Amino acid sequence: MNESDIRSSKRFKPQRTRRDFLGLAAAWSAVGAFVMAMLGSVRLLVPSVFPEPNSRVKLGKPAQFARESSTYFQRYRLWVFRDDDGFHAVSSVCTHLGCVAERDAEGQYLCPCHGSKFDDQGNVRSGPAPKGLMWVELSISPEGQLVADTLKPVARGTKLAV
Numbered sequence: 001m002n003e004s005d006i007r008s009s010k011r012f013k014p015q016r017t018r019r020d021f022l023g024l025a026a027a028w029s030a031v032g033a034f035v036m037a038m039l040g041s042v043r044l045l046v047p048s049v050f051p052e053p054n055s056r057v058k059l060g061k062p063a064q065f066a067r068e069s070s071t072y073f074q075r076y077r078l079w080v081f082r083d084d085d086g087f088h089a090v091s092s093v094c095t096h097l098g099c100v101a102e103r104d105a106e107g108q109y110l111c112p113c114h115g116s117k118f119d120d121q122g123n124v125r126s127g128p129a130p131k132g133l134m135w136v137e138l139s140i141s142p143e144g145q146l147v148a149d150t151l152k153p154v155a156r157g158t159k160l161a162v
C-alpha cells in the first residue's frame with residue numbers, strides 16, 4: 001500500500017496541525033467576544049439606578065377643598081387641611097417606625113403599631129414616637145394645583161395662604 005492509497009483510505013485521519021489549532025482558537029475567541037458583547041448590550045437595557053418616586057405630588061385645585069375641611073390622601077399618607085388661614089398638610093407616617101397613624105373623630109392621631117398618640121397638630125402626646133408628625137411643604141404649581149412635597153418638612157404652624 002503506497003502513500004496515496006493510505007491518504008485516500010476512509011480510515012485515514014489527517015493529524016491536526018498547529019495552524020488548525022490556532023485557527024479554531026481564534027474562531028472560538030471571536031464567538032466568545034461576540035456573546036459577551038451581546039450580553040453587555042442586553043445589560044444596558046436595565047437601569048443600574050432606579051429613580052425614587054417623586055416626592056412632589058399634585059393634590060388638586062385649591063377650590064376643590066372646602067373651608068374648614070380635612071382631606072386624607074391615602075396614596076400619599078397625607079392629611080390636607082384648609083381653614084381661614086390657608087392650607088397645611090400633615091404626614092400620617094408615624095415617626096417611630098413608619099406605621100400609618102390613624103386620625104380619630106377629635107382629630108388626634110393614633111399609631112396602631114406601638115400606641116404612639118399625637119394631638120391634632122401632630123405633636124407627640126405619648127410615645128414611643130420620638131417626635132411629632134411631619135408637616136410638609138405645600139405650594140401652588142404653575143397650573144394652579146396644590147402641590148405637596150411629602151419629604152420636605154416645614155415648621156409646625158406653617159400655612160399656605162391662597
Ligand code: FES
Pocket residue numbers: 094095096097098099111112113114115116127128129
Ligand atoms: S410605629 Fe408608630 S408607635 Fe411604633
